[in-house]
Amino acid sequence: MKYIQAKSSNFKVVEISVVAMIWLGIFSIPFFQNRMFNTIDWGKVVGEWIRMFSFLVIFILNAYIFVPQILFRKKYVSYITATLAAVLIIIGIIITIQIFIIPPQPLTMPRMDLGPGMPPMELGSKMPAPMGFRAPEQPESKSIFMTFTDNLIISILVVAAGTSFKMLSQWLKEEDRRIDMEKEQLKTEIALLRHQVSPHFFMNTLNNIHALVDINTETAKDAIIRLSTLMRYLLYDTAHGQTSLKKEIEFIESYITLMQLRFSEKVKISIDVPKNIPDIQIPPMLFISFLENAFKHGVSYQANSFVDFKLEVAEDHLNCVIKNSKQRVKENFDKSYSGIGLTNIRKSLELLFAKDYTLNISENDKAFEVFLTIPIYDNKMYSH
Numbered sequence: 001m002k003y004i005q006a007k008s009s010n011f012k013v014v015e016i017s018v019v020a021m022i023w024l025g026i027f028s029i030p031f032f033q034n035r036m037f038n039t040i041d042w043g044k045v046v047g048e049w050i051r052m053f054s055f056l057v058i059f060i061l062n063a064y065i066f067v068p069q070i071l072f073r074k075k076y077v078s079y080i081t082a083t084l085a086a087v088l089i090i091i092g093i094i095i096t097i098q099i100f101i102i103p104p105q106p107l108t109m110p111r112m113d114l115g116p117g118m119p120p121m122e123l124g125s126k127m128p129a130p131m132g133f134r135a136p137e138q139p140e141s142k143s144i145f146m147t148f149t150d151n152l153i154i155s156i157l158v159v160a161a162g163t164s165f166k167m168l169s170q171w172l173k174e175e176d177r178r179i180d181m182e183k184e185q186l187k188t189e190i191a192l193l194r195h196q197v198s199p200h201f202f203m204n205t206l207n208n209i210h211a212l213v214d215i216n217t218e219t220a221k222d223a224i225i226r227l228s229t230l231m232r233y234l235l236y237d238t239a240h241g242q243t244s245l246k247k248e249i250e251f252i253e254s255y256i257t258l259m260q261l262r263f264s265e266k267v268k269i270s271i272d273v274p275k276n277i278p279d280i281q282i283p284p285m286l287f288i289s290f291l292e293n294a295f296k297h298g299v300s301y302q303a304n305s306f307v308d309f310k311l312e313v314a315e316d317h318l319n320c321v322i323k324n325s326k327q328r329v330k331e332n333f334d335k336s337y338s339g340i341g342l343t344n345i346r347k348s349l350e351l352l353f354a355k356d357y358t359l360n361i362s363e364n365d366k367a368f369e370v371f372l373t374i375p376i377y378d379n380k381m382y383s384h
Contacts, residue, residue, distance in 0.1 A: 015169050023059075027052055051151075054094045055158045061086050063162035071163070072170070087155045094151050095144060183351070205230070205255075208262040223261060226254050238284035245318070246277045248284060249311065252291065256309065259295055267299050268306040274313055280376050282318065283352050287311075289345055290322045290370045298324025298368060316376050323369045349374075 030048035062083055070079040205227050212220040233251050237243050253271060260269055287309075294307045305325040312319050342361075349357050358373040 019063075019165070023056055050097055051094055054090050055154060058087060058090055058155055058158050059162045062159050063166045067163055067166045068170075083159055087152070087159065091148060091151045091155060095147055202227075202231075205258050208258055212261055219261065223258055226258055230254055230258075234285075241283065242281045243284040245280050245282055245313075248282060248286075249273050249277060251285075252287060252309065252311075255288065255291065256307075263299060264301065266301075266304050268304075270306070270308045272308075272310040272312075274311065278313055280313075280318075282374070282376075286374065287320050287322065287372070290320075290372070294322050294324035294368070294370075298326065300325075300327045303327065313376070318374050318376055320372045320374075321369065322372075323367055326363060326366055326368050 027049060030045045030052070066079055066082050066086075070082060205223075209220055209223045209227065212223060230251060233243075233247065237247055253273075256269060256271055260267075263269075291307075291309060294309075298307055299305045305327065306323075307325075308321070308323040310319075310321040310323075346359065349359060353374055356375045358371070360371040362369050362371075
C-alpha cells in the first residue's frame with residue numbers, strides 16, 4: 001500500500017510539471033510576438049500577461065477545485081454554477097483592467113531621420129507631422145460586448161481544456177491504481193495457493209509414513225527426517241518469493257523419494273535433472289502441483305504405471321516435462337486436473353512471467369504430459 005501511495009505522489013508531481021510547462025509556453029507567446037527591431041513592447045507584453053494570468057486562474061480553479069471536488073462527486077448543477085460564476089467574475093475583472101486601468105496607448109509620431117551621423121529625433125504627439133507623413137488611422141476600439149464575448153469564448157475553451165486534462169489524468173491514475181491493486185490481489189492469491197499446496201502435500205506424505213510405521217520402522221524414521229527437511233524448505237526457503245534451482249531440485253527429489261516409499265515395483269518413477277546445476281534463482285514450488293497430480297491421477301496399485309520428471313536448462317529458459325501413465329479407471333477424474341486448479345496455475349504463471357512462458361498439456365489413451373517452459377532472469381526478483 002505504501003508503494004501505491006508513493007506512486008500516486010509521483011504521478012501528481014508529473015501532472016503539475018506538465019501543466020507548468022504548458023502554461024510557461026503559453027506565457028512566452030506575447031514576449032515573442034511583441035519583439036520588433038530588437039525592441040520589446042513591454043506595455044503590450046505585460047497587458048497580455050495580466051490577461052493570460054486571469055485565464056490561468058480559471059484553469060487552476062476548474063482543474064484542481066471544481067472538477068475533483070464537485071464534478072467527480074457527480075454534483076453537475078453545482079459544478080456548472082460554480083464554474084460559470086467564476087468565469088463571469090474573472091471576465092469582469094479582465095474587462096475592468098483592459099478598459100479602465102490599462103487604456104490603449106495612443107499612436108505616437110515616428111522618429112524623424114535628421115541625416116547621416118545624426119540620431120533620429122523623437123517627435124511629440126503635439127508636434128506637426130513631417131512633410132509627406134501620413135499618420136495611420138486610429139483603429140476603432142472594441143466594444144464592451146465584443147470584449148466580453150472574446151474573453152468568454154477563451155474562458156470556455158480554458159475550462160474545457162482543464163476539465164479534459166483533469167479527467168484524462170484521473171483516468172490514467174485510476175487505471176494505474178487498478179493494475180497495481182490487481183497485482184497485489186494476485187500476489188495474495190499466490191500466497192494462498194502455496195498454503196493450499198503445503199497441507200495437501202503434508203497429508204500425502206504423512207499417509208506414506210503412517211503406512212511405513214508397521215512395515216519398516218527405520219525407513220519411517222528416515223521419512224520423518226526427510227519430511228522435516230521439506231517443511232523447513234516450505235517455511236523458510238520459499239518465504240522470499242524465489243529460491244535457488246538447486247534447492248528446488250533437492251525438494252523435488254526428496255518428495256519423489258517419499259512417494260516411492262508408498263508404491264510397489266509396478267510403479268516406475270524416473271527423474272532426470274542436470275548434473276551440473278547452474279546458480280540461478282526461480283520462483284519456488286513451480287512444478288510440485290503438476291508432480292502431485294501425476295502421482296494422484298497416473299499411479300495405480302494394481303496395474304503397471306509410471307511417472308517421469310525431466311528438468312533441463314536451455315540457454316535463457318528452463319524446461320520441465322512431467323509425464324505419467326493414464327489409468328482407465330480414472331477417466332472421470334476432476335477435469336480441472338489439479339488440486340488447486342489449472343486456472344489458478346495459469347494465473348500464477350502470468351503474474352510471475354506475464355506472457356513469457358509456455359504451458360502445454362497433452363494427453364492420449366495411455367499417457368498424460370505437461371510441458372512447461374519458463375524464462376531465466378538475471379538479478380531479477382519475481383513478482384511475489
